[in-house]
Amino acid sequence: MTLYKDKLSVTEPIRLGIIGGGQLGKMLAAEAKRMSMQVVILDPTTRCPASSFADKVIVGNFSDEQKIYELAHEVDLVTYEIELANSRALTNLENSGVQVHPSPKTLSIVQNKLRQKKFLRENNISVPDFKEVLDEDQVDKVCAEFGYPVLLKACEDSYDGRGNYLIRSRDDIKGALEYFSGRECMLEKYVNFKKELSIMIARNPSGCISYFPVVENIHEDHILKTTIAPAQITAMAEKRAIDLAVKTMESLKGSGIFGIEMFLDEDDEVLINEIAPRPHNSGHYTIEACSVSQFEQHLRAILDYPMPQPTLESKAVMINILGPEEVSGPYTLNGIRDTLALPGVRIHLYGKEETRPKRKLGHVTILISNTNPLVVRDMVERKLSVQGKQKMA
Amino acid sequence: MTLYKDKLSVTEPIRLGIIGGGQLGKMLAAEAKRMSMQVVILDPTTRCPASSFADKVIVGNFSDEQKIYELAHEVDLVTYEIELANSRALTNLENSGVQVHPSPKTLSIVQNKLRQKKFLRENNISVPDFKEVLDEDQVDKVCAEFGYPVLLKACEDSYDGRGNYLIRSRDDIKGALEYFSGRECMLEKYVNFKKELSIMIARNPSGCISYFPVVENIHEDHILKTTIAPAQITAMAEKRAIDLAVKTMESLKGSGIFGIEMFLDEDDEVLINEIAPRPHNSGHYTIEACSVSQFEQHLRAILDYPMPQPTLESKAVMINILGPEEVSGPYTLNGIRDTLALPGVRIHLYGKEETRPKRKLGHVTILISNTNPLVVRDMVERKLSVQGKQKMA
Numbered sequence: 001m002t003l004y005k006d007k008l009s010v011t012e013p014i015r016l017g018i019i020g021g022g023q024l025g026k027m028l029a030a031e032a033k034r035m036s037m038q039v040v041i042l043d044p045t046t047r048c049p050a051s052s053f054a055d056k057v058i059v060g061n062f063s064d065e066q067k068i069y070e071l072a073h074e075v076d077l078v079t080y081e082i083e084l085a086n087s088r089a090l091t092n093l094e095n096s097g098v099q100v101h102p103s104p105k106t107l108s109i110v111q112n113k114l115r116q117k118k119f120l121r122e123n124n125i126s127v128p129d130f131k132e133v134l135d136e137d138q139v140d141k142v143c144a145e146f147g148y149p150v151l152l153k154a155c156e157d158s159y160d161g162r163g164n165y166l167i168r169s170r171d172d173i174k175g176a177l178e179y180f181s182g183r184e185c186m187l188e189k190y191v192n193f194k195k196e197l198s199i200m201i202a203r204n205p206s207g208c209i210s211y212f213p214v215v216e217n218i219h220e221d222h223i224l225k226t227t228i229a230p231a232q233i234t235a236m237a238e239k240r241a242i243d244l245a246v247k248t249m250e251s252l253k254g255s256g257i258f259g260i261e262m263f264l265d266e267d268d269e270v271l272i273n274e275i276a277p278r279p280h281n282s283g284h285y286t287i288e289a290c291s292v293s294q295f296e297q298h299l300r301a302i303l304d305y306p307m308p309q310p311t312l313e314s315k316a317v318m319i320n321i322l323g324p325e326e327v328s329g330p331y332t333l334n335g336i337r338d339t340l341a342l343p344g345v346r347i348h349l350y351g352k353e354e355t356r357p358k359r360k361l362g363h364v365t366i367l368i369s370n371t372n373p374l375v376v377r378d379m380v381e382r383k384l385s386v387q388g389k390q391k392m393a
Numbered sequence: 394m395t396l397y398k399d400k401l402s403v404t405e406p407i408r409l410g411i412i413g414g415g416q417l418g419k420m421l422a423a424e425a426k427r428m429s430m431q432v433v434i435l436d437p438t439t440r441c442p443a444s445s446f447a448d449k450v451i452v453g454n455f456s457d458e459q460k461i462y463e464l465a466h467e468v469d470l471v472t473y474e475i476e477l478a479n480s481r482a483l484t485n486l487e488n489s490g491v492q493v494h495p496s497p498k499t500l501s502i503v504q505n506k507l508r509q510k511k512f513l514r515e516n517n518i519s520v521p522d523f524k525e526v527l528d529e530d531q532v533d534k535v536c537a538e539f540g541y542p543v544l545l546k547a548c549e550d551s552y553d554g555r556g557n558y559l560i561r562s563r564d565d566i567k568g569a570l571e572y573f574s575g576r577e578c579m580l581e582k583y584v585n586f587k588k589e590l591s592i593m594i595a596r597n598p599s600g601c602i603s604y605f606p607v608v609e610n611i612h613e614d615h616i617l618k619t620t621i622a623p624a625q626i627t628a629m630a631e632k633r634a635i636d637l638a639v640k641t642m643e644s645l646k647g648s649g650i651f652g653i654e655m656f657l658d659e660d661d662e663v664l665i666n667e668i669a670p671r672p673h674n675s676g677h678y679t680i681e682a683c684s685v686s687q688f689e690q691h692l693r694a695i696l697d698y699p700m701p702q703p704t705l706e707s708k709a710v711m712i713n714i715l716g717p718e719e720v721s722g723p724y725t726l727n728g729i730r731d732t733l734a735l736p737g738v739r740i741h742l743y744g745k746e747e748t749r750p751k752r753k754l755g756h757v758t759i760l761i762s763n764t765n766p767l768v769v770r771d772m773v774e775r776k777l778s779v780q781g782k783q784k785m786a
Contacts, residue, residue, distance in 0.1 A: 007725040010744050030423060033445050036744040052426050053446065288684075291707075291737040291760050306734035313706045313760065314684075332400040341699035344684040349429040353403050362429075367684050367706065 005304060013038045014303070017075035019062055021048030023350040023360060024081035024279045027287070029053035031295040042071045049350040065089040072098045079256060079302050081278050083111040084157060101205070101302035102277045106254030110277045113163075114155045114186045123251040125244060126271045128263070129189035139173050139187060146189040152176045155184040164222050166190070191271060193263040197231050199245040200283035200294045202257040202301040209249050210297075210307040212290060214241045217261070217282050223358050227282045227318040228373040229289055233264060240270040248272065257298040259283055281320065281360070288346055288365045289316035314344070314367040317376050321362040323355035327388025331355040333362065338383040342366060345380070355388055398697060406431045407696070410468035412455055414441030416743040416753060417474035417672045420680070422446035424688040435464045442743040458482040465491045472649060472695050474671050476504040477550060494598070494695035495670045499647030503670045506556075507548045507579045516644040518637060519664045521656070522582035532566050532580060539582040545569045548577040557615050559583070584664060586656035590624050592638040593676035593687045595650040595694040602642050603690075603700040605683060607634045610654070610675050616751050620675045620711040621766040622682055626657060633663040641665065650691040652676055674713065674753070681739055681758045682709035707737070707760040710769050714755040716748035720781025724748040726755065731776040735759060738773070748781055 008014070014037045018025045021043030029039045029050045041054040044061055051057045056074070060067030063086040072078050077099035078090070090104035109119050120127045131142045133152070143150045148170075154163040165176040177185075196219060201211040216231035217224055231238070245260045252258070252275075259280025261273040283294035291311045292300075300307050321333065330353065339345060344367035352361055364384065366376050401407070407430045411418045414436030422432045422443045434447040437454055444450045449467070453460030455475060461482040465471050470492035471483070483497035502512050513520045524535045526545070536543045541563075547556040558569040570578075589612060594604040609624035610617055624631070638653045645651070645668075652673025654666040676687035684704045685693075693700050714726065723746065732738060737760035745754055757777065759769050 006730045007727055008729055008740075008742055009723070009725040010742065010746050011723045012725075030427070033744075034423070034741055036445075036742040052429075052448070055445070291681075292739070296739070300733060305730060308734065308736035311737070311760075330402070330404045332402040334400055336401055337399045337698060340693060341701065343701035344704070346685070346689070347401075348427055349401055349403065351403050351426075351429040367704075 008035060010036050014077075015040065015075040016299075017042070017071045017078040018050065018081060019068065019071065019078065019085045020081035021045070021050035021054065021057060022081060023049050023348075023362075025050035026053060026350060027284075027348075028079075028081065028279060028295045028298060031293065031299055035299075038075075040071055040074050042067055047353065049352060052351060062086065063089075065092075068093070077101065077302060079298070080107075083107065083277065087111060099302075102254035102256040102258070106252050107277055109252065110254075110275050112155045112184075113153055113158070113274070114184070116275060117186070117188075119251070120248065120272055123247070125247055125251065126269070128191045128271050128273070131187045133185040133187055136173065136177060139177065140170065142187045143167060143170065143173065146187065149190045151188040151190055152180065153186050153188055154180050155186055157183075162222075191263040191265055191273075193265055195231065195233065195264040196273070197233070197241050197262045197264050197270065198227075198280065198282040199241060199260050199262075200257055200280060200286065200297070201245045201249050201260060202297045202307055203249045203253070203255050204301045204307060205255045205304045208307055209246055210309045211242060211245055212283065212286055212294065212297075212310050213312045214238050215282055215285065221358065223320075223322065224281045225320055225322070226377050227285055229285045229316045229318070230312060234268060237264055237268045237270060240268070244270055244272060248275065255304075256301045257283070257294050281363075282318075284348070284363050285316040285318040285365050286310065288367055289314050315369065315373070317366050317368060317373045319364045319366075319377055319380050320360055321349075321364065321384065321386060323357055323359035323361055324386055324388065325357045327386075328356050329354050330389045331361070332387050332389070334385045334387050335383040339364065339380060342376075342379060342383075344368065355386060361386060401428060403429050407470075408433065408468040409692075410435070410464045410471040411443065411474060412461065412464065412471065412478045413474035414438070414443035414447065414450060415474060416442050416741075418443035419446060419743060420677075420686075420741075421472075421474065421672060421688045421691060424686065424692055428692075431468075433464055433467050435460055440746065442745060445744060455479065456482075458485075461486070470494060470695060472691070473500075476500065476670065480504060492695075495647035495649040495651075499645050500670055502645065503647075503668050505548045505577075506546055506551070506667070507577070509668060510579070510581075512644070513641065513665055516640070518640055518644065519662070521584045521664050521666070524580045526578040526580055529566065529570060532570065533563065535580045536560060536563065536566065539580065542583045544581040544583055545573065546579050546581055547573050548579055550576075555615075584656040584658055584666075586658055588624065588626065588657040589666070590626070590634050590655045590657050590663065591620075591673065591675040592634060592653050592655070593650055593673060593679065593690070594638045594642050594653060595690045595700055596642045596646070596648050597694045597700060598648045598697045601700055602639055603702045604635060604638055605676065605679055605687065605690075605703050606705045607631050608675055608678065614751065616713075616715065617674045618713055618715070619770050620678055622678045622709045622711070623705060627661060630657055630661045630663060633661070637663055637665060641668065648697075649694045650676070650687050674756075675711075677741070677756050678709040678711040678758050679703065681760055682707050708762065708766070710759050710761060710766045712757045712759075712770055712773050713753055714742075714757065714777065714779060716750055716752035716754055717779055717781065718750045720779075721749050722747050723782045724754070725780050725782070727778045727780050728776040732757065732773060735769075735772065735776075737761065748779060754779060
């Protein structure tokens, strides 16, 4: 299985299988097709965003073992754009000799938040204080110990903040536990952060690691709204963030690109918030602003190609285009002309046929020089809007 | 037909028709799909490079009127990646209300080299001396007047240097005329150029013009081998090149992106060599090195979107991957690992299933800072090679 490492062929292409055909899968597929690879997608929706760049879409659930085997049968290697991929099925694949990157072992550590945090703590990587949750009494005790507010998190199957519940006082405990009714949960001490940071960092099977600049993220309701590259932080904070990310990758030993989300606290200390074992929303800016994109870097990593250190060619701001709260169904993106009048702007529209509240429909990246990134963000947000065609019932 | 100007919709997308599904069509389609447009391609080959990004491929000749009408019927606007598009059919389309960009009128001026040069001269735009060719005696006379060497050029249907014949002395005249046997030809005084330059320049139907940096091209056997961005020329030469390009676009009044190829002579004077009414090989570097790519700029131009002046974010070198002389048929691209070890490199492989001598199979762009671009070019050429699977008969 080393044939493809030094040769590319159009008639015998590298065949890439991607579990998940959302926007990450779409942008990854676009990169693969640029090098004339073949792309097969597994996704529940035939007309998923990645379908327009895929040679084939296998329609099925991310956790459907049979469908995952069907996918693997058609490709040279399997990767995924979501943590929800079935790690047991992937382990079986790997045991039968199929290349799966990042490894199912890494995925199983990362996809459960409690296991992830335990792993990081065991490897002496700074994380916010956390505790496993067993019953209401214990939650009560731990909350008192951590001090309010405290985050209750579902350990698995959470995405875009849907797995977090902020307990502001003792009165919230019952509601919080009911919100996740029966799911495995953990408590996390709320970090009074100055900024939220992230790094995209890649490791290939040979153990080489290379990372993108530290960036700054602004969330709203736990959903990423804006990324500013590079982060406006001290050199010390930058160094701490990079060290933490590198140490994480060395410990996890996964291959592929990872998004490492971090908190920067009042004392300029950095703690890891969450790890995504895949391309990440906060790395979209790399397409336009860096010497290599996070998607190409992921391909390089999983194919064990060299990964020279990426360079930031221009400062940039990335703004997510989110579905507005009040609408659902078909929509239009308005204000295209005005948005395209901004120098250095590029619009990505993912191809989702329907909007839903807070759904990620696309994003905009703007290369900037000395303009204030927040001013640029505000300009885009004033110009660009999502308009639903019907009000929600 | 202005609906799409300020709105993008996934469910009622802009439908783009492209005549020609080669590498230019592929990269243009990739840009269109990024904004969730729909793409229909007309190409003689079902599995043409652009097919992997197309929603539909209509199989047919570029000049086939019925197929062009079939294409137009399925889309909101028609563009082309080749001068060979049937301008009569496009004129009929335009007359029946279909949006065609660049306009068939502009295409008909540009697609015939003699008409193109006459047009430029009438508009006081510097071109090398040229003459229409009627018979052998006249060729003899004009060659003596211009002084050897002289270029004999086929006026139409020439591509990648296949339409040029260099007459070095009187003895070559008969052979040159036989080479183009019966095709319409012109003679052009050979310019003893210092450098070959080009500019990608776009105009939208509203008349706005914006241009990319002046770049420097190195040809081998009339086929583009290397582009260096920006051109290493004097400020005066740069200004002359830009002025000439802008004047050309103002005169031609076409909408879309145009590649303007120029000669820089010993006196730092600039003359127009050729015009391509489409994205151009010498503009590929814009994908990685500029704030907007030539492909996005073409879409903006034909859709009448704003086109802020592009900026060069990094110096760059583009190297074409050409089929070697001695092979034909399936091939592999070797040396991928070593090539990807160069910082700032990106490989494009177009997806052509067979190589042919000098066929454009892909290209490599490298972002550079202060390295000598020719040293970088040499490094890539040493590492990357096309290997045919069978020798030519």
